[in-house]
Amino acid sequence: MSTIQDLARRWLPKSWADSMEQESRHWIIECPECGNYKSVWDAGGIRWKAKSYGKRIRTHCSQCGQTVWATVDYYAELPEDETTTV
Numbered sequence: 123m124s125t126i127q128d129l130a131r132r133w134l135p136k137s138w139a140d141s142m143e144q145e146s147r148h149w150i151i152e153c154p155e156c157g158n159y160k161s162v163w164d165a166g167g168i169r170w171k172a173k174s175y176g177k178r179i180r181t182h183c184s185q186c187g188q189t190v191w192a193t194v195d196y197y198a199e200l201p202e203d204e205t206t207t208v
């Protein structure tokens with residue numbers, strides 16, 4: 123858990139912190155080069171009560187090793203976790 127997530131857990135009522143984590147998990151950062159993705163929460167961030175769709179962030183992709191403008195979009199249905207299907 124990152125510092126910002128730890129702080130949020132410490133300062134917010136539990137129901138808010140849970141809601142924040144759930145919502146952050148639905149915001150997916152996707153690499154335009156290789157399609158690798160992870161949730162904002164897994165990336166150590168928080169995205170809560172946000173409404174800006176089509177946002178892009180400059181980030182380093184751990185899969186293809188490139189620095190890319192990754193897209194950040196809200197998915198009501200989460201992508202399947204590939205590790206569970208193997």
Ligand SMILES: [Zn+2]
Nearest residue numbers: 153156183186
């Ligand atoms: Zn990539």
